[in-house]
Amino acid sequence: MKVVLQHLTKKFPSRQKKGEDVVAVSDFTFEIPDGKLIGLLGPSGCGKSTTLNMICGLEPPTGGHIFFGEDDVTRLPPENRGVGLVFQNYALYPHMTVRQNILFPLQNLKGEARPAKAEMLRRAEEAARLVQIDALMDRKPSELSGGQQQRVAIARALVKMPKVLLLDEPLSNLDARLRLQTREEIRRIQRETGITTIFVTHDQEEAMSISDLIVVMKEGVVHQIGRPQDVYDEPKNLFVAKFLGTPPINVFSGEVRGGVLYLGEDGVLCVKGVGDRKVFVGVRPEGFLLQAAGPLCCTLRAVEVMGRDRSVVSAHPALLGTEIRSIIPSDEVLDAGHETVRFALKPAKVHLFDTETEARIPFEA
Numbered sequence: 001m002k003v004v005l006q007h008l009t010k011k012f013p014s015r016q017k018k019g020e021d022v023v024a025v026s027d028f029t030f031e032i033p034d035g036k037l038i039g040l041l042g043p044s045g046c047g048k049s050t051t052l053n054m055i056c057g058l059e060p061p062t063g064g065h066i067f068f069g070e071d072d073v074t075r076l077p078p079e080n081r082g083v084g085l086v087f088q089n090y091a092l093y094p095h096m097t098v099r100q101n102i103l104f105p106l107q108n109l110k111g112e113a114r115p116a117k118a119e120m121l122r123r124a125e126e127a128a129r130l131v132q133i134d135a136l137m138d139r140k141p142s143e144l145s146g147g148q149q150q151r152v153a154i155a156r157a158l159v160k161m162p163k164v165l166l167l168d169e170p171l172s173n174l175d176a177r178l179r180l181q182t183r184e185e186i187r188r189i190q191r192e193t194g195i196t197t198i199f200v201t202h203d204q205e206e207a208m209s210i211s212d213l214i215v216v217m218k219e220g221v222v223h224q225i226g227r228p229q230d231v232y233d234e235p236k237n238l239f240v241a242k243f244l245g246t247p248p249i250n251v252f253s254g255e256v257r258g259g260v261l262y263l264g265e266d267g268v269l270c271v272k273g274v275g276d277r278k279v280f281v282g283v284r285p286e287g288f289l290l291q292a293a294g295p296l297c298c299t300l301r302a303v304e305v306m307g308r309d310r311s312v313v314s315a316h317p318a319l320l321g322t323e324i325r326s327i328i329p330s331d332e333v334l335d336a337g338h339e340t341v342r343f344a345l346k347p348a349k350v351h352l353f354d355t356e357t358e359a360r361i362p363f364e365a
């Protein structure tokens with residue numbers, strides 16, 4: 001089922017200033033393709049949950065429309081939309097077994113929508129198998145790990161065979177290892193069922209790793225939509241560039257003079273097609289090449305071994321921030337005893353931004 005958002009907007013009366021509005025979501029237009037997993041990504045408070053709540057019907061929009069397929073569902077109550085919901089807090093019924101928890105949404109159906117008992121049990125078993133908790137059906141939630149509880153919550157969302165699955169930070173309560181594992185599981189389940197899924201998270205790595213498309217939001221405004229790798233490689237603006245990637249992109253203040261990009265005194269790169277001007281310069285950590293006579297001269301602070309790679313921590317006068325974090329393969333020769341380290345930059349890993357609008361400025365290397 002494709003989901004179409006047209007100029008979707010939500011304003012709340014401000015809690016701080018009487019008579020003013022907080023625009024939680026502003027003019028969000030997007031057609032979510034059928035059967036895809038969409039990662040809705042942005043810092044806390046950017047409007048992710050509000051967007052999800054409007055799609056599922058818990059929150060009425062102040063403006064715009066929502067379509068499921070060709071049907072306008074904007075005013076439809078949540079129970080008639082055919083959505084499955086999973087939140088950060090699994091909210092299982094503690095006194096019920098896993099089986100009873102999964103069955104609950106089916107038993108709550110009224111009239112013709114309510115399947116026969118045998119069919120309910122069959123569907124509950126199927127949903128449990130899908131999330132691999134079918135061996136735990138007679139346990140109570142308190143006898144399960146956090147990850148297992150979240151699987152029960154997902155099974156409970158799937159048992160009604162939703163047309164759209166909405167997940168709001170579903171992994172936030174899990175420890176690091178379980179988060180990794182469960183996000184892979186969610187990806188697998190989504191592929192197997194083909195249910196159009198919107199996955200909300202503030203964790204860019206999580207969104208990047210499992211999404212077909214990511215939507216990057218800030219302060220209610222969608223800044224970029226695209227495939228994770230495309231958004232990473234071609235961020236539309238400085239915010240998106242800074243939000244994606246670990247370690248984060250290194251930002252310098254720079255200047256283009258005569259087709260050459262300068263960071264302080266260092267002429268680091270030829271940038272064709274950009275006139276003389278000041279710019280913000282973002283360099284991805286993997287964009288630094290160790291080079292004895294490289295044009296970028298930095299003060300070496302530390303070298304951290306991370307197994308396959310090494311993280312080189314350095315400083316430069318033009319850096320906007322406290323330290324440069326670059327990642328280099330650990331088999332490259334680097335004398336950690338030196339006071340300086342010199343780099344060349346990989347053009348594809350360097351982005352220029354307007355200092356006013358922060359929009360990316362394309363250039364040819």
Ligand code: ADP
Nearest residue numbers: 012013022024043044045046047048049050051
């Ligand atoms: P996210 O899920 O991305 O953290 P939310 O969608 O929860 O963000 O919130 C977006 C903005 O809307 C925030 O500024 C938040 O304070 C505000 N907001 C959310 N719900 C309400 C509400 N019921 N009343 C007033 N403001 C709200």
Ligand code: MG
Nearest residue numbers: 045048049050
């Ligand atoms: Mg939220």
